[in-house]
Amino acid sequence: MKRNKKSIYEPGKPQISRRHMTLNAYENAMRQFDQAVEVLGLKPNQVAMIRDPRKVIILTLPVRMDDGRIEVFTGYRVQHSIVRGPAKGGVRFHPDVTLDEVKALAFWMTMKCAVVDIPFGGGKGGVVVDPYKLSLGELERLSRRYFASLADDIGPDQDVPAPDVNTNAQIMAWFMDTYCMHFKRHLPAVVTGKPLEIGGSAGRDIATAQGVVFCLEEAAKCLSFELKACSVAVQGFGNAGSNAAKLLADKGARIIGISDVTGSYISENGIDVMDAIEWARGHNKLLTGYEKHAKVKKIEDPKAVLELDVDILIPAALENQITGENADRIKAKVIAEAANGPCTPDADEVLNKKGIFIIPDILCNAGGVTVSYFEWVQNRMGFYWTLDEVTSHLKRFMTNAFQAVYNASKEYKVPMRVAAFIVAIKRLTAAAELRGLYA
Ligand code: NAD
Numbered sequence: 001m002k003r004n005k006k007s008i009y010e011p012g013k014p015q016i017s018r019r020h021m022t023l024n025a026y027e028n029a030m031r032q033f034d035q036a037v038e039v040l041g042l043k044p045n046q047v048a049m050i051r052d053p054r055k056v057i058i059l060t061l062p063v064r065m066d067d068g069r070i071e072v073f074t075g076y077r078v079q080h081s082i083v084r085g086p087a088k089g090g091v092r093f094h095p096d097v098t099l100d101e102v103k104a105l106a107f108w109m110t111m112k113c114a115v116v117d118i119p120f121g122g123g124k125g126g127v128v129v130d131p132y133k134l135s136l137g138e139l140e141r142l143s144r145r146y147f148a149s150l151a152d153d154i155g156p157d158q159d160v161p162a163p164d165v166n167t168n169a170q171i172m173a174w175f176m177d178t179y180c181m182h183f184k185r186h187l188p189a190v191v192t193g194k195p196l197e198i199g200g201s202a203g204r205d206i207a208t209a210q211g212v213v214f215c216l217e218e219a220a221k222c223l224s225f226e227l228k229a230c231s232v233a234v235q236g237f238g239n240a241g242s243n244a245a246k247l248l249a250d251k252g253a254r255i256i257g258i259s260d261v262t263g264s265y266i267s268e269n270g271i272d273v274m275d276a277i278e279w280a281r282g283h284n285k286l287l288t289g290y291e292k293h294a295k296v297k298k299i300e301d302p303k304a305v306l307e308l309d310v311d312i313l314i315p316a317a318l319e320n321q322i323t324g325e326n327a328d329r330i331k332a333k334v335i336a337e338a339a340n341g342p343c344t345p346d347a348d349e350v351l352n353k354k355g356i357f358i359i360p361d362i363l364c365n366a367g368g369v370t371v372s373y374f375e376w377v378q379n380r381m382g383f384y385w386t387l388d389e390v391t392s393h394l395k396r397f398m399t400n401a402f403q404a405v406y407n408a409s410k411e412y413k414v415p416m417r418v419a420a421f422i423v424a425i426k427r428l429t430a431a432a433e434l435r436g437l438y439a
Pocket of ligand 1: 235237
């Protein structure tokens with residue numbers, strides 16, 4: 001494959017196939033939803049109002065390539081719900097994007113925004129493309145074509161996209177510019193995850209990890225343990241995983257295992273997380289060769305880190321990592337799901353039987369979308385907050401959300417995941433009923 005030197009992606013970074021991971025994503029989502037619906041005993045028209053996406057957009061995207069050809073890409077945007085506010089959710093660029101995957105992710109966004117009680121519904125977008133094969137110019141033209149094609153369906157009051165797999169602040173800047181050109185007005189709140197210079201929010205880069213840590217602090221209070229006495233393993237050493245490891249190490253926890261696509265790196269004495277972050281920075285964001293630099297043992301299998309004997313396990317890589325196959329070998333007492341969908345429903349059954357306390361993804365990693373909400377608020381006010389202000393607002397939202405879910409798990413005697421869906425579904429049905437959307 002010929003790579004253009006001007007690509008914004010790091011050269012040599014392995015492109016990860018997601019096809020096996022997204023298998024049945026929509027079915028998994030619906031299984032989780034149906035469990036909560038059963039506990040709540042909802043009426044069929046209540047279910048119909050919140051189960052299926054309100055709008056599915058399929059786009060044909062012609063883009064002029066550098067060699068003069070026109071290549072036609074397929075894009076999607078799914079607005080799952082706008083009952084509680086504009087649709088909100090990222091856009092991913094990946095060759096394995098499917099409509100089912102986008103529908104599942106949009107559904108989870110609706111639930112996530114309701115759990116943290118921010119005034120958004122859920123949405124998600126995707127383009128079927130391997131962006132690593134595009135030049136910078138091709139990537140910009142594709143991004144602008146995608147956003148221009150959606151112009152009438154998105155907007156600060158309709159649908160607010162954000163980054164996701166393989167999209168970043170630069171692409172959000174192109175999205176915003178395309179939209180502002182279209183409507184001839186300055187409308188930065190059409191998209192979040194922008195660079196700071198054009199309306200991004202302080203703290204967005206560590207928001208997801210910070211939210212994970214706020215959840216763990218609440219879990220520690222409810223389950224009577226101390227973070228500083230805990231051992232931790234983290235799968236995935238990207239934005240969510242490396243920042244969560246660092247924040248927990250700062251609180252005195254011992255990080256004994258980290259991993260990324262290159263393998264698992266383990267030290268019973270604790271890993272110097274800042275040193276590992278510096279190493280990854282210098283090695284294309286990967287931990288390649290870290291075992292030669294630090295006193296850590298390397299295991300080739302990146303999933304080995306999941307099975308370490310630790311107090312807290314943080315899956316922060318991909319979907320479907322803990323399944324019916326390996327769930328029985330998980331030894332952690334608490335699992336904090338920084339990744340989306342790291343545990344399959346089959347795994348949940350085993351983990352619940354083992355008494356492992358799971359902080360589910362739609363609660364645990366909601367710090368990211370919460371600070372995206374703050375970015376939207378700041379854009380609309382035209383007044384920007386300090387990092388301390390962002391962090392203190394985030395703490396309030398995450399703490400309230402955790403307590404609501406924990407209380408629901410006690411009230412309904414269900415695991416935290418079902419409880420999170422219960423909290424979300426109750427908020428959604430209340431809003432739908434007040435708006436007169438079902439009888
Ligand atoms: P990222 O691309 O920055 O990092 C992903 C990490 O996972 C990389 O270190 C990669 O090497 C590693 N990885 C890939 N395959 C692996 C494997 N098989 N085993 C072990 N490690 C592997 O991504 P991110 O933004 O940190 O997102 C990670 C997860 O968190 C995703 O599920 C994402 O949807 C979720 N999430 C992220 C955010 C956010 O704000 N970044 C918000 C909500 C949810």
